[in-house]
Amino acid sequence: MEREDLLLKLNWFYCLEVGQVELYQAQSKKFKGSYESIVFERTALIEQEHVDLLAALIRELGGEPYLIGDVISPLFGGLLGKTLAFTGLQKTLQGNIRIENKAMADYVALHKEVGDEFGPQLQTVLEHNLVDEDVHTAWFARRLEDYELLGLED
Ligand SMILES: [Fe+2]
Numbered sequence: 001m002e003r004e005d006l007l008l009k010l011n012w013f014y015c016l017e018v019g020q021v022e023l024y025q026a027q028s029k030k031f032k033g034s035y036e037s038i039v040f041e042r043t044a045l046i047e048q049e050h051v052d053l054l055a056a057l058i059r060e061l062g063g064e065p066y067l068i069g070d071v072i073s074p075l076f077g078g079l080l081g082k083t084l085a086f087t088g089l090q091k092t093l094q095g096n097i098r099i100e101n102k103a104m105a106d107y108v109a110l111h112k113e114v115g116d117e118f119g120p121q122l123q124t125v126l127e128h129n130l131v132d133e134d135v136h137t138a139w140f141a142r143r144l145e146d147y148e149l150l151g152l153e154d
């Protein structure tokens with residue numbers, strides 16, 4: 001893979017992760033006072049770590065991370081809007097799982113595509129971010145399952 005292609009891909013992940021930080025912070029505020037609110041707040045911190053790791057990688061490759069606007073809404077056909085406001089906990093969890101799945105699929109794809117030509121750190125960051133998204137997805141999915149079992153309505 002060419003360095004420029006890799007930089008473009010890493011920058012896309014950078015934007016996705018920045019979007020996730022904003023998303024989970026907004027959700028934490030929205031569900032304030034609940035256990036989920038605390039989970040969203042802590043998850044946002046992990047996503048910020050992903051942002052920082054990606055920014056460092058991009059800079060090491062001689063690039064500079066930049067925001068290309070909202071990359072999350074297009075994943076939902078643009079329906080989400082800039083406020084990233086999902087209604088109700090059930091839809092919120094479903095949306096989060098969708099975003100995390102997208103992130104995981106793309107991390108796996110890039111990890112497969114790059115060898116060690118850019119050094120071991122790149123693969124380590126992709127692996128670590130992937131594992132974190134996997135953990136987030138598992139928690140969201142389990143909470144959603146509880147929610148559905150209880151038959152709660154949004
Ligand atoms: Fe992330």
Ligand SMILES: [Fe+2]
Nearest residue numbers: 100132133136
């Ligand atoms: Fe995540």
